[in-house]
Every structure is written in C-alpha cells, then in structure tokens.
Amino acid sequence: MGAIITLCILGIVVLYLGLFKAKNALIPVTLLGLVATLGFLVAGWNSEALPQFHGMMIFDRLALSFSILCVIITGFVILLSREYFRNISKYLSEYFCLIIFSLTGALLVNAYHNFAMLFIGIEVMSVALYILVGIRKTDLASNEAALKYFLMGAFSTGFLLFGITLLYGASGTFDLTELQAYVQTSSEISPLFYGGVLLLLCGLCFKVGAAPFHFWTPDVYEGAPILITSFMSTVVKVASFVGFLRLFNTVLIPLHDFWTPVLLVIVIITLFVGNITAMLQSSFKRMMAYSSISHAGYMLFAIITIGATSASGMLVYATAYSLASVIAFGVLILVKRSMGSEDFESFNGLAKRQPMLALVLTIAMLSLAGIPLTAGFMGKFMMFNNVMGTYNITLLILAVINAAIGVYYYLHVVVNMYFRKPEEEVTAQHVPTSYKVVLVAAAVLTLIIGIYPDSILRFL
Amino acid sequence: MSNLFILLLVPIISALVLCFVKDVVRAKWIALIASLLELGLSIPFLCGFVPDASVQFEQRWMWVESLGIQFHIGLDGISLPMLLLTNGLIPLIVLSSFRKAHKGNFFALISFMQAGLLLVFLALDAFTFYVGWEAALIPIYFICALWGDGDRIRINLKFFIYTFFGSLLMLVALIFLYNQSAAPSFEWSAFVALDLPESTQRWVFWAFFFAFAIKIPIFPFHTWQPDTYTHAPAAGTMLLAGIMLKMGVYGLIRWLLPVAPLGALAYSQVIMVLCVIGIVYASIIAFRQQDAKRLIAYSSIAHVGLISAGVFSWNSEGLQGAIIQMVNHGLNVVGLFFIIDILQERTGTRTLAEWGGVASKAPRLAAVFLLILMGAVGLPLTNGFIGEFLLLKGVFDYGVWYAVFGGLTLILGAVYMLRLYQKSMLGALPERYVKVVDIKGYELLVLVIIAFFTLFLGVWPKVILQLSEASVTNLLNQIKF
Numbered sequence: 054m055g056a057i058i059t060l061c062i063l064g065i066v067v068l069y070l071g072l073f074k075a076k077n078a079l080i081p082v083t084l085l086g087l088v089a090t091l092g093f094l095v096a097g098w099n100s101e102a103l104p105q106f107h108g109m110m111i112f113d114r115l116a117l118s119f120s121i122l123c124v125i126i127t128g129f130v131i132l133l134s135r136e137y138f139r140n141i142s143k144y145l146s147e148y149f150c151l152i153i154f155s156l157t158g159a160l161l162v163n164a165y166h167n168f169a170m171l172f173i174g175i176e177v178m179s180v181a182l183y184i185l186v187g188i189r190k191t192d193l194a195s196n197e198a199a200l201k202y203f204l205m206g207a208f209s210t211g212f213l214l215f216g217i218t219l220l221y222g223a224s225g226t227f228d229l230t231e232l233q234a235y236v237q238t239s240s241e242i243s244p245l246f247y248g249g250v251l252l253l254l255c256g257l258c259f260k261v262g263a264a265p266f267h268f269w270t271p272d273v274y275e276g277a278p279i280l281i282t283s284f285m286s287t288v289v290k291v292a293s294f295v296g297f298l299r300l301f302n303t304v305l306i307p308l309h310d311f312w313t314p315v316l317l318v319i320v321i322i323t324l325f326v327g328n329i330t331a332m333l334q335s336s337f338k339r340m341m342a343y344s345s346i347s348h349a350g351y352m353l354f355a356i357i358t359i360g361a362t363s364a365s366g367m368l369v370y371a372t373a374y375s376l377a378s379v380i381a382f383g384v385l386i387l388v389k390r391s392m393g394s395e396d397f398e399s400f401n402g403l404a405k406r407q408p409m410l411a412l413v414l415t416i417a418m419l420s421l422a423g424i425p426l427t428a429g430f431m432g433k434f435m436m437f438n439n440v441m442g443t444y445n446i447t448l449l450i451l452a453v454i455n456a457a458i459g460v461y462y463y464l465h466v467v468v469n470m471y472f473r474k475p476e477e478e479v480t481a482q483h484v485p486t487s488y489k490v491v492l493v494a495a496a497v498l499t500l501i502i503g504i505y506p507d508s509i510l511r512f513l
Numbered sequence: 514m515s516n517l518f519i520l521l522l523v524p525i526i527s528a529l530v531l532c533f534v535k536d537v538v539r540a541k542w543i544a545l546i547a548s549l550l551e552l553g554l555s556i557p558f559l560c561g562f563v564p565d566a567s568v569q570f571e572q573r574w575m576w577v578e579s580l581g582i583q584f585h586i587g588l589d590g591i592s593l594p595m596l597l598l599t600n601g602l603i604p605l606i607v608l609s610s611f612r613k614a615h616k617g618n619f620f621a622l623i624s625f626m627q628a629g630l631l632l633v634f635l636a637l638d639a640f641t642f643y644v645g646w647e648a649a650l651i652p653i654y655f656i657c658a659l660w661g662d663g664d665r666i667r668i669n670l671k672f673f674i675y676t677f678f679g680s681l682l683m684l685v686a687l688i689f690l691y692n693q694s695a696a697p698s699f700e701w702s703a704f705v706a707l708d709l710p711e712s713t714q715r716w717v718f719w720a721f722f723f724a725f726a727i728k729i730p731i732f733p734f735h736t737w738q739p740d741t742y743t744h745a746p747a748a749g750t751m752l753l754a755g756i757m758l759k760m761g762v763y764g765l766i767r768w769l770l771p772v773a774p775l776g777a778l779a780y781s782q783v784i785m786v787l788c789v790i791g792i793v794y795a796s797i798i799a800f801r802q803q804d805a806k807r808l809i810a811y812s813s814i815a816h817v818g819l820i821s822a823g824v825f826s827w828n829s830e831g832l833q834g835a836i837i838q839m840v841n842h843g844l845n846v847v848g849l850f851f852i853i854d855i856l857q858e859r860t861g862t863r864t865l866a867e868w869g870g871v872a873s874k875a876p877r878l879a880a881v882f883l884l885i886l887m888g889a890v891g892l893p894l895t896n897g898f899i900g901e902f903l904l905l906k907g908v909f910d911y912g913v914w915y916a917v918f919g920g921l922t923l924i925l926g927a928v929y930m931l932r933l934y935q936k937s938m939l940g941a942l943p944e945r946y947v948k949v950v951d952i953k954g955y956e957l958l959v960l961v962i963i964a965f966f967t968l969f970l971g972v973w974p975k976v977i978l979q980l981s982e983a984s985v986t987n988l989l990n991q992i993k994f
Binding site: 425435460461464473510 | 576577578579580643644647648651655658659665666670673674677678681682684685688689691692716
C-alpha cells in the first residue's frame with residue numbers, strides 16, 4: 054500500500070538528511086512526505102476494500118479515516134517541533150525519523166487483517182516511542198519514563214502475544230476473516246480461545262491506558278518531552294483503539310456475552326480513576342495524563358456498544374480529543390518556555406498576556422469537557438447515544454457524573470488564565486508562526502466539527 | 514425579514530465584531546446599536562404573529578444528517594413573550610452598564626448570551642434546545658467570574674458545575690427519548706407524541722426537573738443562587754435574574770410537562786410543597802438580609818417559587834400567570850438591581866444599615882424606585898398584581914392550602930421590600946451622603962422605561978396575555994393523562 058511504503062522511504066530519507074547535515078530541509082521534507090501519504094490514503098477512499106498482501110492488511114474506510122486522522126495529527130506535531138527539539142537534543146533527524154516510523158506502525162495497526170500485522174504494527178509503533186520518550190539523555194525523569202514505558206510495554210506485548218498464541222491454538226489461524234468464520238461456525242469454542250480473548254483484552258488495555266492497566270501512563274506522560282507526550286496521547290492511542298475496535302467489533306461480536314462484562318468493569322473503573330485523580334493534580338501535564346485515562350474510558354464505550362455507529366462515534370471522539378490535546382500541549386510548550394514550570398500556576402494571567410493563546414486553550418478545554426458547539430460535545434453525545442442504544446440508563450448516569458467531574462479540572466486552567474494574576478509581571482513572549490498556524494487550525498477544526506458535525510460524520 | 518434565523522444571527526455577528534473592539538466608548542455604542550437593531554427586528558414578528566395556537570415563522574434545516582438531528586426553530590404564544598422579554602431587556606442591560614469602562618469583550622459576551630437565550634426560547638428540537646441551553650451558560654460564567662467581586666472564582670465554579678450537572682441529566686433524558694421515538698428524532702412534536710408508560714415518565718420527569726430546578730432555582734436547589742447573584746457584576750445579575758432563570762421556567766412549560774405529564778402528575782404534590790417552602794423560606798431570609806443585593810436575590814427565589822407553583826398547578830390561570838409573571842419579574846428585577854447598583858455607586862455600600870434618607874437628595878430615583886418596588890410587591894394597577902393574582906388563582910384551584918401559604922409571598926414580599934425602601938430612601942440623611950446626586954440621563958431613561966412598563970402591564974396585561982392564551986389552552990388540551 055502506497056501510504057506505508059511512502060512513510061518507510063520518508064523515514065530513511067530523513068535519516069540521510071541528518072547524515073548530510075541538511076537540518077533546514079528536515080521539516081519541509083517530512084511535511085511533504087506526510088502530504089504524499091495523505092494523498093495515497095485519500096486516493097484509496099473509493100476503491101473496494103479487500104485484504105491485501107495475502108490477507109495481511111485491509112484498507113477499508115475504518116482504516117483509511119483513522120489513518121488520515123493520525124497523519125494530520127502527526128503533521129501538527131511536526132510543525133510544533135520546529136525550534137522545540139533543537140533545545141533538547143542535537144539528534145534532530147533521528148527524532149523525525151522515529152516519529153515517522155512510529156506513525157508507520159500506527160498505520161499498520163489501523164489496517165491489520167492478520168494478527169502478525171497487529172503485533173508488528175504495535176511493536177514498530179512502540180519501539181520508536183521507547184527511544185523518543187528517553188531522548189533527553191541527561192534528564193532523569195525522561196530516562197525513568199523511558200524505562201518504565203519499555204518495561205510495561207514489553208510486559209503488555211507479552212500478554213498480547215500469549216493471547217494471540219492461544220487464539221491460534223484454538224482456531225489454527227491468524228487471519229481475521231478465518232477467525233471470524235471459526236467463531237461463527239464451530240460448534241464448540243475451545244476454552245483456549247476464551248483465555249486468549251482475555252489476554253488480548255489485557256494487552257490492548259495496557260496500550261490504550263485503561264485502568265487498572267494505567268499505572269505507566271502518568272509517569273511516562275510526565276517524564277517524556279511535551280511533544281512526544283502529545284504524540285503518544287493522540288496518534289498512538291487512537292491507533293491502539295482502532296486495533297481494539299477492529300478485533301472486538303467485528304471478529305469477536307458473537308462472543309460479546311463473554312467479554313462485555315469484563316470490559317464494562319474496566320470502563321467504569323477507568324472513568325472514575327481517571328477523573329478523580331485528574332482532579333487532584335497540580336501539574337497541568339499530569340492532569341492531561343489522567344484526563345487521557347478518563348477519555349480512554351469514554352472511547353471504550355464505542356467498543357462495548359456494538360453497533361453500526363460505534364466506529365463513527367469513535368472517529369468523532371478521537372478527532373475531538375486529538376485536536377484538543379494538540380492545542381493543550383502546544384500551549385503548554387509555550388507557557389513552559391516562558392515560565393519554566395508545568396504547573397497550573399504558570400498559566401496565571403495568560404489571558405492578559407496572550408489573549409489568543411488563552412482563547413484557543415479555552416476552546417480546547419471546553420471541547421475536552423464536552424460543552425456544545427465544540428467537537429468534544431459531539432463525541433460525547435455520540436458515545437452516550439450508543440450507550441443508551443445498547444445498555445441501561447445506569448451506565449449513562451455514571452458517565453454523566455464523570456463528565457461533571459471533568460468540568461472541574463478542565464475549568465481549573467481556564468480559571469487560572471482568566472481570573473488569577475501572576476505573582477510577578479511576565480512580558481508577552483513571541484509565538485512562532487508555526488505554532489500560530491497549528492493552534493488556530495486545530496481550534497477552528499474543533500469548532501467546525503462542533504457546529505457542523507456532518508463535516509466528519511459523512512466519512513464513516 | 515420574517516426569517517427567525519436573523520434574530521440569532523444579529524447577536525452572533527455583533528458578538529464577533531465586539532470581540533475586536535478595544536475602545537471603551539465605541540464598544541458600548543456598538544453593543545447598544547446592535548441590541549436596538551435586534552429589538553427592532555423582532556417587531557415584525559410581533560406584528561405578524563397571529564395569536565392562535567399554531568407554531569409560526571418555522572425554520573427547519575437538516576443539521577446532523579446521519580443522526581436525524583434538525584435545526585428547528587419557531588415561534589408560538591409561549592415563546593413570543595420570552596423573545597420580547599429577552600430582546601427588550603438586553604438594550605436596557607447594555608445601557609445600564611454605560612458608565613462602566615468595559616471593553617468590547619464584555620458586551621460580546623452579553624451578545625453571545627443573547628443568541629443562546631433566544632435559541633432556547635425558539636427551539637422546537639431538543640438538540641437545538643440543549644445547544645442553546647449550554648451556549649447561554651458559558652458567557653454568563655465568564656461575565657460573573659471576570660467582572661465579579663468577592664470570592665468570585667469559587668462561587669462561579671460551583672454555579673457552573675451545579676448547572677452543568679443538571680443539564681447533563683437532562684441530556685440523558687433527551688438521548689433516552691431520542692432512542693424511544695419512532696424515527697429517531699429530537700423533534701418536540703415527536704417527544705410529545707411518545708406516550709411513554711408511567712414508570713418511565715417518572716424518572717424522565719426527575720432528569721428534566723433537576724436541570725430546570727437548578728436553573729430556576731427551586732428550593733432546595735437554590736444554594737448557588739444568592740452567592741452568584743451577590744458577587745456578579747450588575748449586568749451579570751440582571752442577565753441571570755432577568756432572563757436566564759426564565760429558561761428554566763420556560764423549560765418546565767415547553768418540555769417537562771408535555772413530555773412527561775404522568776410523571777408530573779405523580780410528583781406534582783412534592784414539587785408544589787417544595788415551591789411553597791421556597792416561597793416562605795426565601796421571604797423570611799430576605800427579611801433578615803443586610804446586603805441589598807442579597808435581599809433581592811432571595812426575593813427572586815420567592816417569586817420564582819410562586820411562578821413554578823403556578824406552572825405545576827397545570828391549569829389555564831396558573832400557566833398564563835406564569836408567563837406574564839416571567840415578563841413582569843424580569844422587568845422589575847432588572848430595575849431593582851439597577852437601582853441597587855446606582856445606590857452602591859453613589860454611597861459606596863450596599864449595607865442597609867448604612868443607607869438612609871437618599872430620597873431627599875434624589876427625588877426622581879425615589880419615585881421610580883417606589884413604582885418598580887410596588888410592581889415587585891404586587892400592588893393593584895402595577896404589573897406584579899395581575900401576575901400574582903393569576904398565579905394564586907391557579908394554585909388555589911389546585912389546592913387551597915398551597916394558595917394560603919403561597920399567598921404569604923404577597924405579605925412577606927411587602928414586608929421586606931418596604932423595609933428595603935425605608936432603610937435606603939427614608940429617614941435622616943447621613944452626613945456622608947450629602948453629595949449624592951439624583952439620577953439623570955441614561956439612568957433615568959432606563960428606569961423610566963421600566964417604570965412605564967410596570968404601570969402599562971398593570972393596567973393593560975391583555976397585551977401579553979392574549980399572545981399566549983391560545984397556545985396555553987392548546988397545550989393543556991394536548992396533555993394526555
């Protein structure tokens with residue numbers, strides 16, 4: 054498939070650019086490559102989706118739409134990394150190369166049609182990230198985060214592999230179509246299969262950061278460089294969710310009586326753990342880490358509510374969440390640069406200093422909190438609607454209580470920006486053009502999807 | 514020009530323009546002109562409105578195609594008085610903040626809120642309604658927290674989360690009803706036609722009721738209200754008390770009762786008792802207040818308690834009384850808060866014990882104050898009288914004892930209102946207030962307009978009543994018990 058080949062070539066080209074010290078060409082070439090990838094993805098939109106490469110991959114609408122989202126968000130991250138990485142490390146080209154390879158892995162996970170590809174995709178995605186998280190070689194927090202992420206990641210991959218093995222042992226195949234046939238036709242499903250499903254569930258929950266498998270998330274998110282955190286919490290998370298969705302909402306549907314109760318418990322724990330812990334944080338970055346856990350809970354709604362609209366609900370939610378996260382982390386980079394801290398207090402008085410930054414961050418926070426006229430509301434609305442269609446009211450009430458808790462900590466930063474004064478006067482800093490472009494574009498997209506949701510719903 | 518959408522467009526455009534106006538003088542004039550334009554644009558709808566039960570000036574677009582969500586607005590006899598109230602009060606509120614140096618963003622938030630409020634009053638589709646409901650909350654939160662005083666951050670966070678939680682419960686009910694309706698649709702008519710079993714209606718009732726009761730606020734959901742009102746800037750308090758709480762009452766009439774009539778029937782006794790407790794309780798507290806703004810805030814709880822009781826009495830008098838009293842209360846409370854604000858500016862305090870004798874220095878203020886106060890108390894020939902009369906008649910038909918205790922609002926209201934007047938206007942003038950000047954210019958203009966309508970609607974309430982009569986009768990006939 055063109056998109057994945059383009060990305061692989063792009064990664065190698067970027068490495069060579071670093072070898073020949075063409076630092077200024079890095080970002081333009083990377084962006085160009087991403088645009089080309091986007092072109093391939095869009096071009097494949099109307100073609101018939103069939104498993105390719107001996108049934109290894111399938112580029113259906115689900116894979117294409119989420120891949121497009123991943124590529125666009127990566128483009129935003131790349132734009133934001135201008136100037137940012139220069140201050141952190143001198144291995145600039147390795148950065149871009151690793152991000153591109155990680156994105157390649159994400160695309161593989163989006164489009165897998167065979168467990169081998171799922172495993173390879175997750176590994177390609179994660180191994181690049183293990184390095185990226187620890188890229189600040191002299192920083193202890195960054196090193197700790199990398200080690201933690203690596204150990205936990207390896208652990209969860211173990212679960213995943215074991216699960217896949219058990220499924221293979223029961224059904225004799227890695228292929229999703231054949232697996233589906235096995236689930237539907239076999240008179241008696243082997244107990245091995247059930248064990249495999251549970252282990253797969255655990256492995257994937259590790260990857261998306263759902264409680265009680267979430268303990269790595271806050272430390273890794275906090276220790277990693279901000280941009281890597283934003284990449285991890287958007288692209289990687291979205292791709293893992295697509296992997297989750299594809300397996301559980303197509304192949305394993307006949308067994309849903311078995312796995313939905315398990316997932317239901319995970320969802321409820323995730324929502325409460327994420328929201329309540331996020332409420333208690335004093336660091337904005339750590340708050341975003343816990344809020345990403347709670348959002349994982351909302352996104353898992355799409356998986357437990359089996360239905361035709363769960364994919365489109367997931368797409369809207371993931372888009373809203375990714376855009377808002379990009380804004381939040383982008384503003385955090387600027388604030389940290391001028392104030393030197395990631396705490397809520399460093400946002401004090403931002404509205405006076407830099408009204409535009411405060412405004413876009415407010416839009417992002419309102420979107421994360423799910424206030425109407427932002428994309429986040431549409432995402433929450435569709436998730437709630439799916440839940441109402443499949444389940445009883447109690448789950449929805451629990452979700453609603455969590456949404457109300459969420460408002461508290463999302464408004465925290467808004468309160469600091471608008472209503473509190475900084476302890477000492479800080480002069481307004483210069484905002485690079487690339488930041489302006491990304492922040493405004495993401496905010497405008499958030500509003501467009503919020504006001505006219507059909508602009509994205511038409512795709513799935 | 515008879516497209517209702519233009520009424521939503523004008524405030525949004527003016528809000529967008531005002532965002533970029535830094536100049537203080539220019540900002541207030543742009544805001545005033547835009548709000549007057551909006552008022553002018555609503556006149557054709559008033560003139561073209563046929564006072565029957567039909568929904569007029571309907572506008573309908575597909576909004577979210579895949580989910581069957583429509584953008585559907587229209588005007589009937591219940592929403593028209595609310596439309597007039599909103600568009601009539603906003604110019605007065607803008608005018609009342611003229612002497613304060615506010616930049617464009619302040620007025621932009623007011624304009625944006627106006628759009629949200631209008632969307633709530635015009636919506637005939639539950640999704641549209643919910644969007645307006647939340648869209649009105651964001652600007653008022655910023656107005657109160659940015660320009661308020663005291664412990665504004667904590668108070669407004671409580672206000673926001675409290676109301677947001679209520680709205681989310683309503684969202685649960687809306688999504689449930691959406692899934693129940695045949696087409697899946699959020700249409701008002703589809704919701705009304707649902708005819709759900711009683712057990713379901715009972716919890717749908719509570720989900721709606723929490724949202725509306727927090728917004729109104731009905732006892733015991735009122736705890737956010739006195740603090741928020743007291744510490745908001747004058748314009749914010751006027752918006753909250755004058756218009757925003759009417760969203761809740763309007764929601765009761767438009768959504769709660771027609772959609773869950775059996776639930777309302779089952780719990781109407783409970784709600785009535787809550788309303789009556791609210792009336793007596795808030796009146797007694799109001800009597801003990803030393804802060805004038807807080808006094809009006811508590812009086813507002815008492816007044817809306819009676820209005821809600823009128824709605825739940827579910828007869829023609831009660832509903833008609835509720836509609837006209839919403840208009841009256843909006844007018845009077847805006848006038849009263851403005852007067853308190855003027856007094857605070859002139860004397861530097863809001864404490865009743867420190868006031869006194871201002872009437873001798875400001876006779877014009879004393880005169881309009883008395884008139885508006887009489888309206889709030891409900892003296893015959895003022896607007897409050899006809900509203901409270903109809904409400905009490907409605908409540909009386911529902912149950913005598915509710916009317917007896919609810920009627921205490923007239924007596925207790927007179928007590929605390931006259932105490933307010935006596936402490937501020939009458940008595941000996943303290944030495945430090947010798948330099949207090951009388952109202953003039955736009956202050957006089959605003960208060961005279963309000964005083965005029967206090968009298969006008971007292972003498973000729975039919976102007977409002979005839980607009981809503983047919984719609985109310987129709988609504989009563991629609992309900993299937």
